[in-house]
Amino acid sequence: MYLDFYGLKEYPFNVTSDPSFLYLSDQHREALAYLQYGIESRKGFLEITGEIGAGKTTVCKALLAKLDGSCRTAFMLHSDLSELQLIEAILEDYGLTARRRTKIDMLRELNRFLLEELQHHTNVVLILDEAQTLKIKTLETIRLLSNLETDKEKLMQIVLVGQPELRKKLASPRLTQLRQRIGIRYHINPLTAHDVQKYIHHRIHVAGCSTGIDFGPGCFERIHHYSAGVPRLINLVCDRALLASYVKGRSVVELDVIEQSIIEIEGESV
Ligand SMILES: Nc1ncnc2c1ncn2[C@@H]1O[C@H](COP(=O)(O)OP(=O)(O)O)[C@@H](O)[C@H]1O
Ligand SMILES: [Mg+2]
Incomplete structure (x- = not known):
């Protein structure tokens, strides 16, 4: 859905265990x-x-x-x-x-x-x-x-x-x-805060977006806090957030969108 908007060739945050996306923390x-x-x-x-x-x-x-x-x-x-x-x-x-x-x-x-x-x-x-x-x-x-x-x-x-x-x-x-x-x-063990950020950039890069996608202030800290460094949860939040930003027509992912994505995920898992 949002691939062209961000210049991606494939979805970066699928939750399948695809080793081509492996980030070596x-x-x-x-x-x-x-x-x-x-x-x-x-x-x-x-x-x-x-x-x-x-x-x-x-x-x-x-x-x-x-x-x-x-x-x-x-x-x-x-x-x-x-x-x-x-x-x-x-x-x-x-x-x-x-x-x-x-x-x-x-x-x-x-x-x-x-x-x-x-x-x-x-x-x-x-x-x-x-x-x-x-x-x-x-x-x-x-x-x-x-x-x-x-x-x-x-x-x-x-x-x-x-x-x-x-x-x-x-x-x-x-x-x-x-x-x-x-x-x-x-x-x-789960990823450290430093690795969460590198992990996200890595997956976006592997998915074909060589310029990367910008995240606003506080986003990585919030994702780390919510996911506790578990890659599967990072993927869920990021996939949602990319979609929500795209829908809003924003190329930069901002903190409000991350918060909204977390609320949605939590709502579904109840
Ligand atoms: N080091 C990593 N690099 C890239 N993606 C990862 C990494 N670790 C986990 N993931 C991603 O997180 C999700 C869950 O990983 P998975 O291997 O299925 O976890 P587990 O088998 O421990 O439940 C998958 O989408 C996977 O691609
Ligand atoms: Mg498994």
């Missing part, structure tokens, strides 16, 4: 570096946590682009699968088919695949997004999957990505063995 850069290091040095289990909208999925997608050809990756984004459905989806992502759709046959096929890939020195990576929703039993099955370890290396690298509840779930006594095998842990 210190937190996101570190998360990415830890993940890459953990996978390349075969740490076994890796844990990434962060609040809703902190950028976990976006970082994982950026990670996929960084991993080289020696990795085979499956990325599970759906959190509402039963254990059987999850195992089936993992097989499908690796392009495998089991003889029968039973847990035992599917796990056997997965094990065969892991041993075969090990011989080829392929690093098999499994990313489980929204892992805080997985049942403890499912997490145990996943640990068993990776259990066949050779002397030196782990058969599979498993990245558990989730909201802060994931950490609590992993603290369960039934998951002691899994927890002990987590080699890398990283919590993605």
Whole structure:
């Protein structure tokens, strides 16, 4: 709607996890570096946590682009699968088919695949997004999957990505063995006030507006205060504010428009 008005090629503040918009704040850069290091040095289990909208999925997608050809990756984004459905989806992502759709046959096929890939020195990576929703039993099955370890290396690298509840779930006594095998842990903190401003300019630039869009006094402070530095909330406010400014025929986004956008968002979420 407002693309031409601001000289944009695409919408800068969609809430999809599009890695082409990635802004490397210190937190996101570190998360990415830890993940890459953990996978390349075969740490076994890796844990990434962060609040809703902190950028976990976006970082994982950026990670996929960084991993080289020696990795085979499956990325599970759906959190509402039963254990059987999850195992089936993992097989499908690796392009495998089991003889029968039973847990035992599917796990056997997965094990065969892991041993075969090990011989080829392929690093098999499994990313489980929204892992805080997985049942403890499912997490145990996943640990068993990776259990066949050779002397030196782990058969599979498993990245558990989730909201802060994931950490609590992993603290369960039934998951002691899994927890002990987590080699890398990283919590993605919200953006600082300084980063909020840079983040907004970055996304506008990536969306094709090379001259940038001006924001009036107090706007960035207000957005930081409202969003507490959570990228998803920053996007919601900015998208609204660009639309509202456009409707008013203003090329500069002013504080009153930011306030109005926040009131609208809050009104909808009640
Ligand atoms: N570092 C970042 N750079 C650019 N956009 C980001 C960044 N972190 C988060 N976002 C954006 O914020 C929104 C929520 O991010 P997402 O990765 O889906 O969060 P999470 O998976 O933690 O809930 C998405 O639109 C995403 O593109
Ligand atoms: Mg996510």
